[in-house]
Amino acid sequence: MEVSLQAALDALADPVRRRIVRDLAEVPDWSLPCGSFNHLQVAKSTLSHHFSVLRNVGLLEQRDEGTRRLNRLRRPEFDERFPGLLALVLRE
Amino acid sequence: MEVSLQAALDALADPVRRRIVRDLAEVPDWSLPCGSFNHLQVAKSTLSHHFSVLRNVGLLEQRDEGTRRLNRLRRPEFDERFPGLLALVLRE
Numbered sequence: 001m002e003v004s005l006q007a008a009l010d011a012l013a014d015p016v017r018r019r020i021v022r023d024l025a026e027v028p029d030w031s032l033p034c035g036s037f038n039h040l041q042v043a044k045s046t047l048s049h050h051f052s053v054l055r056n057v058g059l060l061e062q063r064d065e066g067t068r069r070l071n072r073l074r075r076p077e078f079d080e081r082f083p084g085l086l087a088l089v090l091r092e
Numbered sequence: 093m094e095v096s097l098q099a100a101l102d103a104l105a106d107p108v109r110r111r112i113v114r115d116l117a118e119v120p121d122w123s124l125p126c127g128s129f130n131h132l133q134v135a136k137s138t139l140s141h142h143f144s145v146l147r148n149v150g151l152l153e154q155r156d157e158g159t160r161r162l163n164r165l166r167r168p169e170f171d172e173r174f175p176g177l178l179a180l181v182l183r184e
Contacts, residue, residue, distance in 0.1 A: 009101055012101055013101040082180055083179070084175055084177065084179065085176065085177065088175070089097070
């Protein structure tokens with residue numbers, strides 16, 4: 001699946017999604033469960049939507065481990081598709 | 093004026109504005125008058141709004157010459173503030 005620049009910009013134009021991306025970038029892959037983002041103070045359904053958008057543009061990979069859903073930022077893959085874009089978000 | 097990443101992403105998340113940016117990148121500075129963008133088939137007021145948004149994020153500089161308003165893409169300035177972002181738009 002080739003993600004369009006439009007989709008990538010739309011995904012990152014939301015401040016909560018950029019916050020999720022920055023939080024994931026600060027920890028090892030697969031260490032943050034979805035439940036750990038409750039401090040963002042958005043409704044659970046909204047949070048699910050944000051994760052879905054991030055998955056759809058290839059920024060996020062998720063896997064279930066027991067009752068937890070763990071996350072990985074697909075940084076190298078996204079960097080290859082959109083060089084420099086993630087770096088702008090991470091230094092924000 | 094320090095432009096926020098939010099403002100830059102919002103500005104570039106619009107396909108017509110990205111088209112304007114690409115058109116400007118293909119010609120020498122100050123060679124394209126605003127009237128030359130009529131082929132984009134958007135209302136004149138909408139086009140004015142797009143130019144305004146691009147000016148406000150530091151992507152566009154304009155100057156009047158007689159009855160024409162000429163444009164320059166502020167590429168080096170924008171590249172310094174947001175490295176890599178314009179390159180993604182131009183290769184789209």
